[in-house]
Amino acid sequence: MTVNFTSAAIVAMLCWAIGSLLSIFGRKTPALKAPAFVLSLGGSLVMGAFIAFYWVLLDRPPLRTLGETRLWYAALIPLVGLLVEYRWKIGWLKYYCMALAAFFLGINMLHPEVFDKTLMPALQSPWFIPHVIVYLVGYVLLAASSVTALHNVSLQMRHKNNSAGESVSHYLALLGFVLLSFGLIFGALWAKEAWGHYWTWDPKETWAFLSWLAYLGYLHAWRYKIDRAKLQWYLALSFVVLLVCWFGVNYLPSAANSVHTYSQS
Amino acid sequence: MVDLPRRLFQSPWEFREAAFFTAFAVIAGFAVQYAGLGVGVPQTHLPYNALFLGTFAVASLSAGVAFRNNAFVNWLGGIPLGLCLIFAIALLSLIGGVVPQTAVKPGSMQALFGLNQIFSSWPFALTILLFLGNLGLSLSWKLVPLKVKNIQFILFHAGFWIALSCGIFGAPDLQRLVVPVEEGKTTNLGYTMESETPQSLPFSVFLQDFSLEEYPPQLLLFDPNTGKIFEERSKTNILVHKGLKASWKGLDIDVLDFIPFALPGKSGVPEPADRTAGIPFAKIRITSKNATTREEWITTGSPFVDTKDAQVGSLLLGIRPGSPKAFRSEVTVQDETGNQSKATLEVNHPINFMGWKLYQMGYDQKSGRWSKLSLIEVIHDPWLPAVYLGFFMIMAGNILFFWNGIKRTEESA
Numbered sequence: 221m222t223v224n225f226t227s228a229a230i231v232a233m234l235c236w237a238i239g240s241l242l243s244i245f246g247r248k249t250p251a252l253k254a255p256a257f258v259l260s261l262g263g264s265l266v267m268g269a270f271i272a273f274y275w276v277l278l279d280r281p282p283l284r285t286l287g288e289t290r291l292w293y294a295a296l297i298p299l300v301g302l303l304v305e306y307r308w309k310i311g312w313l314k315y316y317c318m319a320l321a322a323f324f325l326g327i328n329m330l331h332p333e334v335f336d337k338t339l340m341p342a343l344q345s346p347w348f349i350p351h352v353i354v355y356l357v358g359y360v361l362l363a364a365s366s367v368t369a370l371h372n373v374s375l376q377m378r379h380k381n382n383s384a385g386e387s388v389s390h391y392l393a394l395l396g397f398v399l400l401s402f403g404l405i406f407g408a409l410w411a412k413e414a415w416g417h418y419w420t421w422d423p424k425e426t427w428a429f430l431s432w433l434a435y436l437g438y439l440h441a442w443r444y445k446i447d448r449a450k451l452q453w454y455l456a457l458s459f460v461v462l463l464v465c466w467f468g469v470n471y472l473p474s475a476a477n478s479v480h481t482y483s484q485s
Numbered sequence: 486m487v488d489l490p491r492r493l494f495q496s497p498w499e500f501r502e503a504a505f506f507t508a509f510a511v512i513a514g515f516a517v518q519y520a521g522l523g524v525g526v527p528q529t530h531l532p533y534n535a536l537f538l539g540t541f542a543v544a545s546l547s548a549g550v551a552f553r554n555n556a557f558v559n560w561l562g563g564i565p566l567g568l569c570l571i572f573a574i575a576l577l578s579l580i581g582g583v584v585p586q587t588a589v590k591p592g593s594m595q596a597l598f599g600l601n602q603i604f605s606s607w608p609f610a611l612t613i614l615l616f617l618g619n620l621g622l623s624l625s626w627k628l629v630p631l632k633v634k635n636i637q638f639i640l641f642h643a644g645f646w647i648a649l650s651c652g653i654f655g656a657p658d659l660q661r662l663v664v665p666v667e668e669g670k671t672t673n674l675g676y677t678m679e680s681e682t683p684q685s686l687p688f689s690v691f692l693q694d695f696s697l698e699e700y701p702p703q704l705l706l707f708d709p710n711t712g713k714i715f716e717e718r719s720k721t722n723i724l725v726h727k728g729l730k731a732s733w734k735g736l737d738i739d740v741l742d743f744i745p746f747a748l749p750g751k752s753g754v755p756e757p758a759d760r761t762a763g764i765p766f767a768k769i770r771i772t773s774k775n776a777t778t779r780e781e782w783i784t785t786g787s788p789f790v791d792t793k794d795a796q797v798g799s800l801l802l803g804i805r806p807g808s809p810k811a812f813r814s815e816v817t818v819q820d821e822t823g824n825q826s827k828a829t830l831e832v833n834h835p836i837n838f839m840g841w842k843l844y845q846m847g848y849d850q851k852s853g854r855w856s857k858l859s860l861i862e863v864i865h866d867p868w869l870p871a872v873y874l875g876f877f878m879i880m881a882g883n884i885l886f887f888w889n890g891i892k893r894t895e896e897s898a
C-alpha cells in the first residue's frame with residue numbers, strides 16, 4: 221500500500237512542479253499555458269484517482285484519520301487556486317496552493333499510516349461523509365483565503381494597490397464560513413444520532429466553535445467597514461485557529477477526554 | 486470609523502466603550518463566581534427558564550423598537566458591542582478548550598473561578614445573556630418593519646438566538662441516564678453520571694438479545710515477555726482471511742484456511758460451528774529462515790476455549806478478536822399503562838419512545854461478543870425542537886448567504 225501511495229504522490233508532485241514551471245514561462249510564451257493548466261489539474265486528478273482507489277481498497281471512505289483527510293486536501297486545494305485564476309485572473313494563488321498540496325503529501329510520505337479497514341460503529345452513519353467533506357472543502361477555501369490575505373499584506377507593505385486581492389480573500393472567507401456553518405450543524409445533528417446529544421462542549425467541538433466565531437467576527441468587522449487592509453491581517457491569522465482545531469486539539473491537555481480522538485494518528 | 490479624536494465615553498460610543506463594557510461584564514462574572522465559592526449558575530427548570538427566556542426576548546425586542554433612536558440603545562444593539570462580546574465568548578470558550586473540563590478539588594483556583602466548568606459558570610452566562618440582548622436589539626430593527634430583503638439577516642440572527650438561548654437555558658432540563666440491562670431481564674432504573682443511586686424511569690426495558698459483530702481477527706506477532714507488537718512489513722492492520730500472506734523480517738506467514746465460527750475438533754482440526762458458540766480459527770504455514778516450514782491451527786480463544794498461538798522462536802504469532810463492527814440490542818419497551826414497542830437498538834440508530842430517545846451505548850467489554858449486558862442510554866430533551874428550529878433557520882440563512890454572496894461578487898467584478 222505504501223508503495224502505491226508514494227508513486228501516486230510523486231506523480232502528482234511532478235505534475236504540479238512542471239505545471240508551475242510551465243506556467244511561469246507561459247507568461248512570456250503563451251503556447252505553454254495550456255499544457256501548464258493540464259498538468260496542474262492532472263496532479264489533482266491523480267490524487268483524486270488515488271483516493272477513489274484507496275476508498276475501494278479500504279471498503280470505507282478514506283476520511284477517518286488525519287493522514288486520510290490530508291489526501292483530500294492535497295487533491296482539492298490546487299483546484300481552488302485554478303478556480304481563482306479562472307474567475308478573477310489572479311495567477312499567483314495557484315502556486316501557493318500547489319506547494320501546500322505537495323507539503324501535505326510530503327507529511328504523509330514521512331509518516332506512513334497503518335492501512336486499516338475497520339470503521340467503528342459511531343462513524344458508520346449517513347452523516348459521516350457530508351459532515352467531513354463539507355468541513356474539508358470549508359478548510360480548503362479558508363486556507364486559500366488566508367494565503368490570499370497574507371499575499372495582500374505583503375503587497376500593502378510594498379505599497380501596491382490591490383483591491384481585487386482583497387475581494388478574493390473576502391469571497392473565499394465568505395464561502396468558507398458558509399461551509400463551516402453547515403459542517404458545525406451537520407456535526408451537531410449527527411452527534412445527536414450517534415452520541416445522544418447535539419453539543420457537549422467536547423474539546424473538538426469547542427475548537428470548531430472557536431474557529432467559526434473567528435470568521436463570524438471577520439464578517440461583521442467587514443460589514444462595519446473596518447479598514448479592509450487591516451482585516452487582511454485578521455484573515456491571515458484566523459487560519460491559525462483552524463489549524464489548532466484540525467491538528468492541534470489532539471495535543472492539548474483538554475483532549476484526554478474527547479470522544480473524537482479516533483482521528484488521532 | 487470616527488475621524489476626530491474622541492474621548493472615552495464621549496458620544497458616539499463605539500469599540501472602546503464596548504470593550505470596557507464587555508471586560509467589566511466578564512470580570513464581574515468571575516467575581517460573582519468567586520463570591521459564590523465556585524458554585525456556578527443556579528439551574529432553572531421548566532417552566533421558569535422558559536418564562537425567563539420569553540420575557541427577556543419580548544423585553545429586548547420591544548426595547549429595540551421603542552428606543553430605536555436612542556444613541557445608547559443603538560450602541561447596545563450595534564456591531565461594535567457584538568464583536569466585543571463574540572470576542573469574549575471566544576476567549577471563555579478558549580479556556581474551555583484548553584483547561585480540561587473535569588471535576589477538580591473544591592477550593593482550588595480552577596474550581597473557585599469555574600475554569601473547569603466554564604460553560605456553566607457566571608462569566609459565561611453573563612456574556613451569553615448580554616450577547617442575546619445585543620442580538621435581540623439588532624433583530625428588532627430588522628423585524629419591525631418586516632422587509633423581504635432582511636430575510637437572510639433574520640434567519641441567521643434569529644436562528645442563532647433561538648439555538649443558543651434554548652440550548653443553554655434548556656440544558657438543566659436535559660435528562661441523560663444510562664440503563665444497564667441483562668439479557669432476559671427487565672429494568673426501569675437509570676443512572677446519571679454523577680450519582681450512584683438509580684432513578685426510576687416512566688418506562689421499562691426488556692432485553693431479548695444482545696449481539697455483536699466483529700471485524701475479522703487481526704494477525705499479530707509479539708513478544709510474550711514484553712508485550713511488544715512487531716509491525717508487519719506492509720504496515721497493514723492485517724485482517725485475517727484465507728489466502729492472506731504476511732511477512733516480518735525472516736518470517737513468512739500464509740493463511741491456508743480460515744473458519745470464522747468453529748470449535749476445537751477431536752483430531753486437532755477445528756469443526757465449523759454456529760455463530761453464537763463458534764470462534765475464529767486459522768490454519769497458518771510458517772516459513773522462517775532458520776527453522777523448517779510447518780503448519781498449524783491457531784485461534785483467538787473465547788471465555789470458553791483457550792487461546793492458541795504459534796511459537797516462532799522466542800516470539801508468539803496469534804490472532805486476536807477484531808474490533809467491533811456493529812452491536813445491537815433487541816428490546817421491548819413498555820410504559821406504565823402497558824403500551825409496548827419492540828425495537829432494535831444500534832449505534833447511530835436510536836429509537837423514540839414517549840418523548841425519550843433510546844441509544845445503544847455499550848456493553849460488557851471484557852466479555853466482548855459474549856456480553857449478556859447491554860448499556861442503553863436514555864435521553865429526554867424537551868428543548869430539542871426549539872434548538873433544531875434554530876439550526877434549520879441558520880442553514881436556510883446560509884443558503885441565501887451563499888447565493889447572494891455569489892451574486893454580489895459577480896456584480897462587483
Ligand code: HEM
Binds near residue numbers: 439563564570619886
Ligand atoms: C453579536 C450579535 C450580532 C449582531 C449585533 C449582528 C449584527 C449584524 C449586522 C448589523 C449585520 C449587517 C446586516 C445588514 O447590513 O443587513 C450582520 C450581518 C451578518 N450577520 Fe450578524 N450580528 C450578530 C451575530 C451574528 C451571528 C451569531 C451570526 C451567525 C449565525 C451572524 C451572521 C451574520 C451574517 C452571515 C451576516 C452577513 C454578513 C455580510 O453580509 O457580509 N451574526 N450582523
